[in-house]
Amino acid sequence: MNKMLKTLAGRSFAASRMRNLIAALAIALTALLFASVTTMTVGAMQSMNLTMQMQKGSRSDGDFRNMNREQFEQLQAVDWIREAGLRMPVSFLENAKRHNVEFDVLDEVQAELTFCMPQYGSVPEAADEVVASDQAIRALGAEPEIGAQIVIAFTVHGKAYELPMKVSGYYETSNSQLSVMWTGTAFRDAYPDIFRYTYDRDGEMAGTYYSDIMVKSADGLKERMEELSRTLGGNPDDMKAANYLPAVVNRMTNPAPDAGVIVITVLFAALFMFCGYLLIYNVFDIAVMQEIRRYGLYRTIGMGGRHVRKLLNCQVLWLSALGIPIGLLFGYVTGRTALPYIMEIFADEYHTLLVSVTPSPLIFAAAALLTVLTVWVSTRKPVKKAVEIPPIEAFRYVEKSTGRRSARKSAFGASLARLAWSNLGRNKRRSAFILISLALCMILLNCAGIIADSVDVEKQASWMIRTDFAVVNLVSTNNMEGFKRREEALKKETIADIAAQPGVREGTAIYKNTMDDTDVTYSFSHVEALLAEPHDESGIGSNMIETPEADSLSILWDENGIVFGLGEDKRPICNVYGMEEAALTRMDLREGECDAHTLYQKMENGEGVLVGVPLNRNDMTYYEVFDLTEIGETISVYKDGQLIKELPVLAKAGINGDDEEIGFTCAGPLRVGHDGLFLYLPAGVYQEIYDDPVIYKYSFNMEEDKRADMETWLADYMENVDVSIDYLSAQSARESAFAMRRMIRFVGGLIGVIFGFAGVLNLVNMVITTILTRRHEFATMQSIGMTQRQLTKMMVLESLYYAAGACILGMTGAVILAFTLVRGIVQTQWFLSFRFTLLPAAAVMPVLFVTAFIVPVAALRTFYHDSIVEQLRIAG
Amino acid sequence: MDIVTARQLKKYYREGKHVVKALDGLDLTVQRGKFTAVIGNSGSGKTTLLHVIGGLCKPTEGEILVGGMALSALTEEELTVFRRRRIGFVFQEDSLVPELTVLENILIPLAMDDARPDERFLKGIFSFLGLEGKENAFPDMLSGGQKQRAAIARALITKPDIILADEATGSLDGKNAQNVAQLLKRSVDCFHQTLLFATHNREIAQLADAVICLRDGQVCPEIS
Structure with missing residues (x-):
């Protein structure tokens, strides 16, 4: 850039402090908006990812x-693998x-x-040193301390080992069910017998190598990993193959892209860019208009359009360099502060949620x-205006009304109100921008208020829980x-302890089948048709996968993708519940025998079964694909x-x-019976069918005045007596709904306030500009008799x-949007459930009026306090 | 030899529903190396004529040749370069950039061409216009007369074909106005340039080698 232009840009920049302050503030505000929203979005994603990764146990x-x-x-x-761990x-x-406690050899x-x-x-370091979770150390009878002595017992290749070990380090875990104890490769070298590779012969895991990997790029990762598995001589597809070498992408780290999320992100980005545009455009447009005579002068003495463009772009760059870092910093802090409130709404769906956001x-x-x-888009038009205005036009520029007015007689003469009214239309575009940004603040706040x-x-609480606890x-x-x-069943002693508490009413234990109950299976017309399809001599059909893994069942699926977990005889094991009458009474009976008492009696007499159909939460109707049986249809039970x-x-x-499991979660049924059926039987019948019936849930109501006591008691019981339990209460379900409401209010409010701030900043800028550009006009009016008070009033x-x-x-916008979008x-x-309100918008009104009153008074005091002669001199 | 030739020059403006005929079929010539005064009442078209000659605006109709160059055919960018290299402007009002020093103000047109000043010529201008010692002063540290002298220096620095002075003494008192006008005339003589000076002031017009009188956008034949 030309040295003279640099000098000129620098000095004129330094000379316009107020204008620069407002412009930098506008840019900073836009950056704040983007940074806070990006921080909240990225933070929420990071937190969800971390939580899911921790629940999965890997961030690879x-x-x-x-x-x-x-x-x-x-x-x-392999060159595309950045890091490969050893397990x-x-x-x-x-x-x-x-x-x-899973005992492994790991590297760092x-x-x-x-x-x-x-x-x-x-x-x-040494072969007898281990790192374990605090819970694992406690489970082995020691306190989590460095140097603690423990004994570990396990059986490998048919040989039992009992080894004394020393704790070299430990970590805290939130998973009370399972954690890892690990030692280094010195242990492997000290006990080569344990690590003999016999997996291909007997399926023994000891001696196999597992590896979590981090890659340089996740593009096409699944295909690359599967290809590598084949290159290594493995088979990534066939679970029955002797060389089965699974290559599994961690979907917690690399989730599949969600089109809905992308669309919403783009929409929000566009909305915020519009907010920034409203703000920055106006600020720069005003700044250019203030300086238009100067640009005319520049053009007259030989500056080309590109020189003026460079000069302005240079100033935009400096303002951005000033405003953007400040906005980013404050935006990050704002977003980080807001994140925990936003994450609260996921707390019930994702247990032990971790809130994490790193800069x-x-x-x-x-x-x-x-x-x-946004800055670039917003400044193009003002810059173009400065560049393209003919020099002579700019040189004699005086801001005039942008609209046409016809001559008319006024019955009221030149009243202050009338003078003020006629001043509004001097720049219609600018006036429109102020109105839009202020109105958008009200509209957005009201929309957020209505949604909240x-x-x-x-409705939300009753979906999550039908009882108090x-x-x-x-x-x-x-x-x-x-x-x-079965081992995850609720203990009978725990149920007895709870039932013995004062105020417990309608307590009901609910039985549920598990993956261990594969001896009991069910058949009904829908699956009979599926099972009739071609199958091999072992009973496996083309619509069926048999898994050798102990942690999952063979599955069967239909043309809609509805999956059934299969038992030993390759029939569905279904999700089967055994309950007492009180629990059945609480269910939403819709078809067939809808009297709970009669139904229960009939079922107790062995006359039939109640089938549950998952509901679509939007309209509370059956999901058609899950509605697989008809009333009167017979379901055959096999053992x-x-x-x-x-x-x-x-x-x-x-x-x-x-009815499926608890609250929002239904991970258990999805692993056992998978998508169906959901069968509900009286406890007695259930106990007849299953050899080792187990209780998975104890539901109960509480006398109202004892509910808080029960919360306290349960929290204490979980901590000190039975650490394997957890509970959900109607109150905590409501709390999660309230948290969602708070989050919507907070985020909607934040966006609304930022729009409001943009509007107010525009208003401030407009008022200051008006004072500066109309100084001569004001002074003239004062010279012909207008008092300072009247000027302020105008x-x-x-x-x-x-x-x-x-x-x-x-x-108007709030009402229209409320009943449409x-x-x-x-x-x-x-x-x-739609609830109309105009309160949030109404609440903004007094704030707007007070601001609209304060801004001109303060601006006049600051920028227009000299004598009339002095004002005329400055303006001239 | 003519440096400016105008034939049937028209410049119309639209103001609301009305069309203002600032120049209305004007024919004139200006001789190179002479001081020509343009006189006339307010609204007679003096300023518009200078703007058209200076390439600040294009005529609505007619032909304008400056130094043999037909301005109507030039693009906006070419007109900018034309102004920068071949025209020097001196305006009535304070036209210095307040953030730049006197020296920097004077050098703007050269800087826009990435050209270096002719140091001897620059020194000569400073000396001739009595601006020595004011090189590093900012405009708000100068008197009205000094500001106009700095503006004249800026107009001279590129050694333009023609200097256009639009009421260049209008903001000065009688004595200062005479001084600046004299200075402009002597500059033209000294640096062999052409000066076209629009003024109301008959005394200043008397200093000119030639006078063009305008009325309603046309040349008044009886005086010129």
Whole structure:
């Protein structure tokens, strides 16, 4: 850039402090908006990812399993893999009490990727050193301390081991069910017998190599990992193959892109860019108009359009360099502060939610990029105006009305109100921008208010829980786990302790089948048709997958993708519940025998079964694809492959989260019976069918005045007596709905306030500009008799007209949007019931009027306080 | 030899529903190296004529040749370069950039061409216009007369074909106005340039080698 232009740009920049302050503030505000929203979005995603990763136990991009040593060594040399951890599973410890402890050999990379690095102490060096979770150490009878002595017992290759070990470090875990104890490769070298590779012969895990990996780029990761598995001599597809070498992408780290999220992100980005545009455009347009004579002079003495463009772009650059970092910093702090409130709404769906946001360069880069883009778009037109205005036009420029007015007689003469009114139209575009930004503030606040008020607390709570309290095993509230094994059953002593508490009413234990109950299966017309399809001699059909893994069942699916978990005889094991009458009474009976008492009696007599059909939460109707049976249809019950009962469908009920498992989570049923059927039987009948019936939930109501006591008692009981349980209360379900309401108010309010701030800043800028550019006009009016008080009154009236216009526009817009867009949004969300309000918009009105009063008074005092002669001299 | 030739020059403005005929079929010539005064009442078209000659605006109709160059055919960018290199402007009002020093103000037109000043010529101008010692002063530190002298220096620095002075003494008192006008005339003589000076002031017009009188956008034949 030309040295003279630089000098000129620099000095004129330094000379216009107030203008620069406002422009930098406008840019900073835009950056703040983007940074806060980006921080909240990225933070929410990071927190959800971290929570999901911790629940899964890995933050890697993916992992390879069942490798031998050679395969692992080849894997380490692959160039697109950035980091490859080493994990050699040994066994689960047999002497750990009330906690599952997996004992592995890990290296530090693997420990880091799987959240096993010691928070206290150091990594294991010697063969007898271990790192474990605090809970694992306690489960082995020691206190979590560095140097603590423990004994570990396990069996590998048919040989039992009992080894004394020393704790070199430990970490805290939030998972009370399972954690990892690990040692280093010195242990492998000290006990080569344990690590003999026999997996291909006997399926023994000890001796295999697992590896969690981090890659340089996640593009096409699944395909690349599967290809690598084949290159290593493995088979990533066939679970039955001897060389089965699974290559699994970690979907917690690399979730599949969600089109809905992308659309919403783009819409919000566009909305915020519009807000920034309203603000920055106006500020720069005013700044250019203030300086237009100067640009005319520049052009007259030989500056070309490109020189003026460079000069302005240079100033825009400096203002951006000033405003953007400040906005980014404050935006990050704002977003970070807001994040925990936003994450509260997920707390019930994602148990043990971790809120995490790091000052990632991504946040700042994305926010800065969007701000720069907004600044660039917003300043193009003012810059173009300065560049393209003919020099002579600019040189004699005086701001005039942009509209046409016809001559007319006024009955009231030149009243202050009339003078103020006629001043409004001097620049219609600018006036429109102020009105729009102020009105948008009201409209957005009102929309957020309506959506927040529409959060139907009772609807949401009643979906999550049908009683005052429901107590389950911890796994049931973990959406990555769920109740799926008999060993996860609720203890009878725990139920007895709860039932003995004062105020407990209608307490009911609910039985549920598990993955261990594969001997009992069911058949009905829908699956009979599926099972009739071609199958091989082992009973496996083309619509069926048989899994060799102990942690999952073989599955069957229909043409709609509805999946059934299969039992030993390759018939569905279904999700089967056994309950007392009180529990059945609370269910939503919709078809067939809808009298709960009669139904229960009939079922007790073996006359039939109640079938649950999952509901669509939006309209509370059956999901058609899950509605697989008809009233009167017979469901055959098999045990060990033999028909033991035939149960006609007596009734159908619409089922919610509480009927499936608890609250929002249904991870257990999805692993056991998968999508269906959901069968509900009287406890007695259930106990007849299943050999080892287990209770998964105890639901009960409380006398109203004892509910708080029960919360306290349960919290204490969970902490000190039975650490394996968790509970949900109607109150906590309501709290989550209230948290969602607070979050919507907060985020909507934040965006509304930013728009409001943009409007007020525009108003301030407009008033100051008016004073500066009309100084001569004001002084002339004063010289012909207008008092300072009258001048102030005229400016206040102008400002109040803007406020009044914004209120009319805002209220009208709020009402129109409420009954169109907002009602449309509300109707798509099951937890919302439309409730109209205008209170948020109305609450903004006094703020607008007070601001509109204060701004001109303060601006006149600051910028227009000299004598009339002095004003005329300055203006001249 | 003529430096400016105008044939049937028209410049119309629209003001609301009315059309203002600032120049209405004007024919004239201006001789190179002479001081020509343009006189006339307010609204007679003096300023518009200077703007058209200076390439600040294009005529509505007619032909204008400056130094043999037909301005109507030039683009906006070419007109900018034309102004920068071949025209010097001196205006009535304070036309210095307040953030730049006197020296920087004078050098703007050269700087826009990335050209270096002829140091001897620059020194000569400073000396001739009595601006020595004011090089690093900012405009608000100068008197009205000094500001106009700085503006004249800026107009001279590129050694333009023609200097257009639009009421250049209008904001000065009688004595100062005479001084600046004399200075402009002597500059033209000294630096062999052409001066076209629009003024109301008959005394200043008497200093000119030639006078063009305008009335209603046309040349008044009886005086010129």
